[in-house]
Amino acid sequence: VVGMPVQVAEALVAAAGLTVQTRVADPPSPDATPDAVTGQQPDAGALVPEGSAVVITYQARGTVDASGSPYVVVIDAGHQTKADLVPEPIGPGSKVEKPRVAGGATGVATHVPEYERALELSLRLRDDLVAQGVRVVMVRTTNDVDIPNSERAAIGNRAKADLVVRVHFDSSTDSAVSGMSALYPSGTSWTTAIEPASHTAAAMVLGAAVAATGATSRGVFGRGDMSGFNYSTRPTIIVECGFMSNAAEDARDGGAAYQQRIAGGIAAGVMGFLHSR
Numbered sequence: 001v002v003g004m005p006v007q008v009a010e011a012l013v014a015a016a017g018l019t020v021q022t023r024v025a026d027p028p029s030p031d032a033t034p035d036a037v038t039g040q041q042p043d044a045g046a047l048v049p050e051g052s053a054v055v056i057t058y059q060a061r062g063t064v065d066a067s068g069s070p071y072v073v074v075i076d077a078g079h080q081t082k083a084d085l086v087p088e089p090i091g092p093g094s095k096v097e098k099p100r101v102a103g104g105a106t107g108v109a110t111h112v113p114e115y116e117r118a119l120e121l122s123l124r125l126r127d128d129l130v131a132q133g134v135r136v137v138m139v140r141t142t143n144d145v146d147i148p149n150s151e152r153a154a155i156g157n158r159a160k161a162d163l164v165v166r167v168h169f170d171s172s173t174d175s176a177v178s179g180m181s182a183l184y185p186s187g188t189s190w191t192t193a194i195e196p197a198s199h200t201a202a203a204m205v206l207g208a209a210v211a212a213t214g215a216t217s218r219g220v221f222g223r224g225d226m227s228g229f230n231y232s233t234r235p236t237i238i239v240e241c242g243f244m245s246n247a248a249e250d251a252r253d254g255g256a257a258y259q260q261r262i263a264g265g266i267a268a269g270v271m272g273f274l275h276s277r
């Protein structure tokens with residue numbers, strides 16, 4: 001399927017009775033067309049049992065600037081290839097510090113790192129929102145970046161985002177725990193102004209994502225300790241899209257079709273929020 005648009009390739013592989021897993025080409029190939037498949041594993045012509053996995057690598061599109069759109073959404077795919085453990089204040093002027101970018105989770109079944117899955121889902125979410133006329137600014141479109149959480153918030157501030165959606169996957173020491181939750185800034189003087197709208201957005205997005213996927217809802221939680229929230233002057237949420245520590249959920253979250261449902265659900269919730277403003 002090399003050279004085909006990734007959406008076409010996904011459909012073809014699925015129709016052949018195989019399981020599709022997509023990966024963003026990282027680093028991007030300089031001469032590849034956006035959305036084109038740049039690699040597949042196993043190679044073309046290989047004989048494989050029905051149901052086995054085919055990994056498709058494709059070229060990500062960059063930031064989409066649909067000028068003239070009434071809405072700006074900033075998407076922050078959580079984490080990055082290497083954690084940045086240099087401490088930064090958790091909010092402007094704070095004496096409490098946290099690492100600029102913490103390391104994320106890893107899938108117990110798929111061994112996929114959280115930064116990679118978060119980017120895959122974020123790119124699907126971007127495409128869904130752009131198709132609905134939203135101007136989307138991506139905090140990152142590759143994994144090999146170093147962007148502190150304070151700077152991720154600043155990207156949302158500079159873009160004057162109507163909503164910042166931070167895409168993460170969860171982890172627990174209890175491998176049985178599963179489901180989705182949404183977080184919003186709460187309980188600090190830095191985020192008083194954005195707390196009500198963020199809370200509303202978190203509830204709407206989680207509700208829509210759960211409805212689209214059938215995942216368990218773990219609820220909406222206010223947080224005062226997240227740098228990516230505390231530097232933000234724009235409504236902002238984290239969607240925790242599933243537990244990478246739960247083997248069944250990790251495997252399901254890695255599938256292209258299921259990921260598309262998560263993205264579609266989040267996008268529906270975002271559109272509901274934008275239209276309610």
Ligand SMILES: [Zn+2]
Pocket residue numbers: 078079104105114168169
């Ligand atoms: Zn995370």
